[in-house]
Amino acid sequence: MYNFDQIILRKGTNSKKWDSIDETYHEAGLLPMWVADMDFATPDFIREAIAAALDHKVLGYTMAPESLYEAIIQWEATQHQIQLKKEHILFSPGVVPSIALAIETLTQVEEAVMIHDPVYTPFREMVEQNNRKVITSTLTIENGQFVMDFKDIEKKFSTEKVRLFILSNPQNPGGRVWSRGELNTLLSLCKKYQVYCLSDEIHSDLIFAPHQFTSAFAIDEAFDDLLIVLNAATKTFNMAGVKHSMIYVKDSVLRAKLMAAQAKSEQGTINTFGYAATEAAYRYGKDWLKELIGYIQENQRLFMDFFAKELPHISVIKPEGTYLIWIDCRSLGLSDQTLKERLIHQGKIVLSPGIDYGLNGSGWMRVNLGCPKEILEDGLQRLKLALAK
Ligand SMILES: Cc1ncc(COP(=O)(O)O)c(C=O)c1O
Incomplete structure (x- = not known):
């Protein structure tokens, strides 16, 4: 059993996901759920293989x-x-x-x-x-x-x-x-x-x-x-x-x-x-991957249940694969810029704006679900603050 619940502090590690946002958005305490990397540990068998290569000394x-x-x-x-x-x-x-x-x-x-x-x-x-x-x-x-x-x-x-x-x-x-x-x-x-x-x-x-x-x-x-x-x-x-x-x-x-x-x-x-x-x-990697898929599916279920209950005006495309989820915020009637600002300044959360994916992405947002449950739960509360009608 792998521990996907473990919180690993990534701030201060030159992480693009965590360390680029304060400066970009001039806002403190932001939670990043944007760029597509996950907040889980890279599996131990990979880190050990890298360590073994390093141990060769040359x-x-x-x-x-x-x-x-x-x-x-x-x-x-x-x-x-x-x-x-x-x-x-x-x-x-x-x-x-x-x-x-x-x-x-x-x-x-x-x-x-x-x-x-x-x-x-x-x-x-x-x-x-x-x-x-x-x-x-x-x-x-x-x-x-x-x-x-x-x-x-x-x-x-x-x-x-x-x-x-x-x-x-x-x-x-x-x-x-x-x-x-x-x-x-x-x-x-x-x-x-x-x-x-x-x-x-x-x-x-x-x-x-x-x-x-x-x-x-x-x-x-x-x-x-x-x-x-x-x-x-x-x-x-x-x-x-x-x-x-x-x-x-x-x-x-x-x-x-x-x-x-x-x-x-x-x-x-x-x-x-x-x-x-x-x-x-x-x-x-097979066993780790199997457990990861189970964990992401559970995150997906939590996310969709939360949206159905707390934010029913935002519809969500149920992903068939990937740890990403695509949400339709058009019913809020906001411009892409205002939607982004509301997420940053009201919700203190960073998502990937749909408009960056093409004109048909206008009014949508992409959320990254590759994170421990505790982070997801924090993210859901922030989304509620930003996306409530
Ligand atoms: C569809 C797709 N292609 C490519 C990449 C990035 O690949 P790489 O880091 O190998 O350039 C991503 C990362 O999110 C992706 O979603």
């Missing part, structure tokens, strides 16, 4: 060991039902840097890249920073969950000359776990219009039964020549600061393009601790 150049490839292949096969070979796996310092690499490699300046709206903010940022054109397709809500508008996607694929689609699978911020059928339709459209698809699967381990995660690689190998899958152990095992991720590419031509791009700036090698941490996560 921190020289390291290589990815054979045993790391084996651990990744095994994890992907048993957790996500995809079959990888060693040569399919590239390393990168992060999923977001890999997205930037794919944009740079597979598209030309001013060509169009499609993303959903709303979606994880850096998707848009990476497209814009690389001087490509952002084309969005709105996620609509049906039966309380996000669904893709395939007609809109097809229309824009054909008229806007889209070269690359960036998918959050599962979906951040809505917690939607895309079905096999939805992925098949999307990838079939990509094939028809020769659009590359990048499937960001960093949240794929955190899925709530009866929902089942489907990797984009699990649909049909006919899509492999257009498909890149990104994953990492850093989100699941709460070690984002380690900066380590994987790029999976099955098609050798596509992989050669990405490897050549990585070679240009010597990007494909990772720090010693990243290798050690990821291998330990995938070798020893």
Whole structure:
């Protein structure tokens, strides 16, 4: 049994989540429930693997060991039902840097890249920073969950000359776990219009039964020549600061393009601790993950019960995966700026403003439930102060 109730003081540790906010918002005593890292201890088997690497005493150049490839292949096969070979796996310092690499490699300046709206903010940022054109397709809500508008996607694929689609699978911020059928339709459209698809699967381990995660690689190998899958152990095992991720590419031509791009700036090698941490996560992490999922589900239940009772005018999308939750504050009738200020100054709580995820996020907020219950309960009281009618 792991102790997810333990409160670990993170203030004063250069934590982005805890230490950047007082200065940003000029307000003391804020509770952060925004950026996506969790307030739980990184599991002991990962910290021990890092400590063992440190104990070697010499921190020289390291290589990815054979045993790391084996651990990744095994994890992907048993957790996500995809079959990888060693040569399919590239390393990168992060999923977001890999997205930037794919944009740079597979598209030309001013060509169009499609993303959903709303979606994880850096998707848009990476497209814009690389001087490509952002084309969005709105996620609509049906039966309380996000669904893709395939007609809109097809229309824009054909008229806007889209070269690359960036998918959050599962979906951040809505917690939607895309079905096999939805992925098949999307990838079939990509094939028809020769659009590359990048499937960001960093949240794929955190899925709530009866929902089942489907990797984009699990649909049909006919899509492999257009498909890149990104994953990492850093989100699941709460070690984002380690900066380590994987790029999976099955098609050798596509992989050669990405490897050549990585070679240009010597990007494909990772720090010693990243290798050690990821291998330990995938070798020893199953039980910890199972307990984590149970704990997050309980947090989710507490959150939804509280909102139903105390803040019924705020509707909540029940996540199928991820430790995030997407809440609809539009009934308050506030501008995005006023809503944010009310949360900061009245509730003394920092959430991720929905508008940062796209125009369709206006009036919404994203809350991070990856914290001990005591912190969640404190957060709920603060939310009540800020969001009461
Ligand atoms: C969908 C998604 N992709 C990528 C990342 C970040 O990945 P990395 O830290 O490896 O760049 C996050 C972090 O919240 C995320 O939610």
